[in-house]
Amino acid sequence: MKRLLYILPVLAFACAAVLIWLRLGTDPSILPSTLINRPAPNFDLEPLRAETPGLKTADLHGQVALVNVFASWCVPCRVEHPILMRLAEKDGVQIYGINYKDDADAARRWLDQLGNPFARIGVDGNGRAAIEWGVTGVPETFVIDRDGRVRYRHVGPIQARDLDATILPLLKTLAR
Amino acid sequence: MISRRFAILALLVLLRIGGTPYALEPGEALDDPVLEARARDISKELRCLVCQNQSIDDSSAALARDLRLLVRERLKAGDGDSEVIAFIVARYGAYVRLKPPFDPSTYALWFGPPAVLVIALLVVFRATRRPRPSPLPLDADERRRIDALRDDSP
Numbered sequence: 001m002k003r004l005l006y007i008l009p010v011l012a013f014a015c016a017a018v019l020i021w022l023r024l025g026t027d028p029s030i031l032p033s034t035l036i037n038r039p040a041p042n043f044d045l046e047p048l049r050a051e052t053p054g055l056k057t058a059d060l061h062g063q064v065a066l067v068n069v070f071a072s073w074c075v076p077c078r079v080e081h082p083i084l085m086r087l088a089e090k091d092g093v094q095i096y097g098i099n100y101k102d103d104a105d106a107a108r109r110w111l112d113q114l115g116n117p118f119a120r121i122g123v124d125g126n127g128r129a130a131i132e133w134g135v136t137g138v139p140e141t142f143v144i145d146r147d148g149r150v151r152y153r154h155v156g157p158i159q160a161r162d163l164d165a166t167i168l169p170l171l172k173t174l175a176r
Numbered sequence: 177m178i179s180r181r182f183a184i185l186a187l188l189v190l191l192r193i194g195g196t197p198y199a200l201e202p203g204e205a206l207d208d209p210v211l212e213a214r215a216r217d218i219s220k221e222l223r224c225l226v227c228q229n230q231s232i233d234d235s236s237a238a239l240a241r242d243l244r245l246l247v248r249e250r251l252k253a254g255d256g257d258s259e260v261i262a263f264i265v266a267r268y269g270a271y272v273r274l275k276p277p278f279d280p281s282t283y284a285l286w287f288g289p290p291a292v293l294v295i296a297l298l299v300v301f302r303a304t305r306r307p308r309p310s311p312l313p314l315d316a317d318e319r320r321r322i323d324a325l326r327d328d329s330p
Contacts, residue, residue: 029228034269041267101238127242134267136225136239 033134033142033153040067040148041132045122048099049108055096055122060148064174065094066167067142068118069130071102072110074138080157081114087163088117093171097121100130100138143167145174199236206248215248218260222247223272231274 035041040060047054060067068084070077087093097118099107104123111118124130133142136155143152152170154162206212216233222243224235232240232247243264250260264272276282314322 031225031269031271034266127239128246131242131246131267134269136268 030155031136033150035134035142035150036153037149037151040142040144040150041129043122043124043129043132045098045124045129048097048104048121048123049111052116052118052121055098055120057148059096059120060144062146062148063094064146064171065096065119065144066171067096067098067133067144069098069100069124069133069135069138069140071100071138072106073102074100076157077139078114080139080159081117083158083160083163084117085115087167088119091168091171094119098129098133099123100135101125101127141167143170143174199234199240200244201241204241204244204248206252211248211251214257215244215251218247218251218257219244221261221274222264223274225268225272 040057042057044056045054053059055067066084066087068080070080084095088095095117097120099121101124107123122129133140134153139157141154141158142150143154145151151174152166154167158167206215219233220231222232224230224232224237224240224243226237226239227235230240232243246264247260250263255263261273270277270281276285278286
């Protein structure tokens, strides 16, 4: 009984240490998506411009793809853009865009200036489609498998290290 | 008489200022006061996902506004309060509820603190109630050694 009393603080410390260690490096403000391993939500968005078709749920069936929520007013999206260009051009990844609460002219200018990595772009003017996706801010990116299910959600801009650590390996596994 | 009326008015103004501010923008409120009251109650229970420690009723973030409008839209479509909350939870997860639901996944949250309190009370109770063990009486040998030490001291 007395020995147990001496071990107790050590045990309590060990538990606390393990808990804290598990949370190290994770951002508690990033919430898990409820969509993981579930079919992509229902949405149907108009195209942004004539040369790129719009985006709806049915378009997500058939191939592994990324769905990227972006806006021309979003500064981190600008940081992310070269990575999306690289994914589309070098890695041949199918990327679909959801243009979130944007000015259509500004969005079109953005694509003209920075290049268009998107095979399809849907205009989400009032942000309702983004709510269906559980988006809390732009940019956000979802990995979709062949069956149109959501497999991964990335909050914030994709950075070079995210590509090698998570996005590219996951795309490779899903494409198999 | 006038001063008394003024005092009541002043009190009302003060109470209003002291109350929680809310972020409702012009044109958001529903015309039906009953529906609007329900919308306000629901909004107070939903977390703003941008600021995370405010309800969507308090927050002026754009997403909070969109969710407030969505809540009202669902209510107008005839949803019950719990259906509206379930609609939002289905999209954003259980974390959007400021008040965690009472189900097996949150039992630890609800029962944890009271359990710790009960355990602590039990420990304190036992520690105070248990009589302290009285020291064992010295045996003959110990008694002799102490006596010897006493005799030695100057």
